[in-house]
Amino acid sequence: GPDHMCRQPSTLELSPDEQLAAEETFKLYCKPVELCNVIQKRALDNPAFLQRCLHYMIQASRKKRIQLTVSLSRGTNTDHNIFPLYVLLATPTSDSIPLEGHSPIYRFSRACLLTSFTEFASKDHNKATFTIPDVKNIATSRACNLSIILIRCVSDSEGQVGENNCSGDHVEASALRKLEGKCFWGKIPINLLGSSLENCVTLNLGHTVELASTVTMNPSFLEPKFLEQDSCLTFCSHKVDATGSYQLQVGISVQEAGARDMSESPYNSYSYSDVPPSSLPHIIRLRAGNVIFNFKYYNNTMQKTEVTEDFACAFCLVKCGSYKGLGCHLNSTHDLFHFEFWVDI
Template sequence: MPGLPLPQSLNQNIGCEYAYPGSTGQAFRQQLRTALSPDEKLTAEKDLALYCKPVELYNIIQRRAMKNPLFIQRCLLYNIHARRKKRIQITISLSGSTNTELQTHYVFPLYVLLARPTSNLSLEGHSPIYRFSRVCLLTSFSEHGNKDNSEATFIIPDVKSLSTSRACNHDIIFISCGQVGQSNGEDNCSGNHVEDSSLQMLEGKCSWGKIPTNLLASSLESCVNLSLGHIVELASKVTMRPSFLEPKFLEQDSCLTFCSHKVDAVVRSPLFLHSCLI
């Protein structure tokens, strides 16, 4: 057992005390006590007290370590769990009852992207260049399809992080090609997750709109239910702008942009979206 070593004189006198078990050891200890002078006995007791203190501390630490994980490990686990809890899962769907003016073949397939602009500068008639991290494909209203075809799910930062400059740059982008490319992308997707190769086929006319995540943050700052872990439902209106999708940047870091010069300014009905946040 670890602890402070006994002095050399004490080792010579009583070091063999622990080597004789039973009656032999008792007899030897009795002889040892009678052989020690009062000063030597006092010194031995002091040395033993000094030895026992670190041993007792070691035993206490060992018992705590057996019952609980290491302090640093527990701190790391707490940080990981807390960080996971702070993130928000958002599920977006399109309801047919709130989009009565829209016809299915003019809306679907609807691509939903979580993206952020690479810079705040953009050319006239062009949107910023967006770099996206995940793409989902919606092919039906929420009442008429399963979750894989009618819901898009993303993980976004927590409300406090959404107010920071880096996180608030993220946008949820919606791309609708209407009757153009009705079957595009359906062969290159798993569930509602779309591969980049399918987006390269969407070059041309489309309608697109976006929901900035900082707008979500402003709506959720005063929401008590979300902080308590309850599901929060939000209704959003997205204005769809006619544009020309230019996917030439897809081969470089998953980027795309929209150009409004190549299309006629045809007004499209807005999309009314339903969002669930956990």
């Protein structure tokens, strides 16, 4: 958000005695600051309950997540027999050793169904959306083993999932467990996407990044598995003819979950020509959290100004995460004073 300011009082020429009296009235602001300093020093060893909760909420709100949307375009795929296509976000189980001719056993928690190309906007099931950890954390977290699994079943099994087993683009897990038989399958490792997005500045600014991936769909036999009541599956190439692979051109839209397009910020009017691209997102976000505090004293005829960053309170320096959070904090914690909140756009 933009800067937030109070009314500007008029400036007066004061005599030395009046200046001394004015400074005495300003000391009223210093008392809660001194108290907060004492509380913060004591809280290093025994944090206050409210402060612990507030810190947790701020950290949780800043934990970036990435939203992936998988779709297929008719223009890049001429094979009309690629639907229905099941899209899963899965990870190999750590305690399984693949047998010869078998893939690892993949554990998944969510599956989506695609039944049409993206050009058919009026039809359902033309996109599959997943949320993963921030791309900067992929290499050092369990997310590095995640893969997008694509499956097209070709058997006439009665257990094949239909559109009636779907809610939106989400396939019910109980229905998907019935899938078994001949199929074509391929995968897109998430860590490959991470390497393409790590240095992408526009993603950090709230923009959507469009990626394309070529997936080789190999013939195989789908075998459902049940490990500790989790939904798992594996693929066996020995049970089918190993010929007939084909390729899919898959489109992947990537954006930061819950991000706001920074181009809409009032700070977009500033010139950033001299700012390195790697530092641009940090600077814009930092400016967006600037708050100007105007302390009025001496019967509201004088004021002193202080600027904080990251929506921090000027009294206790608590980072409130947003302008709304700062307003709630000031009114509830520092209610000795009266506050006027102004937004300068």
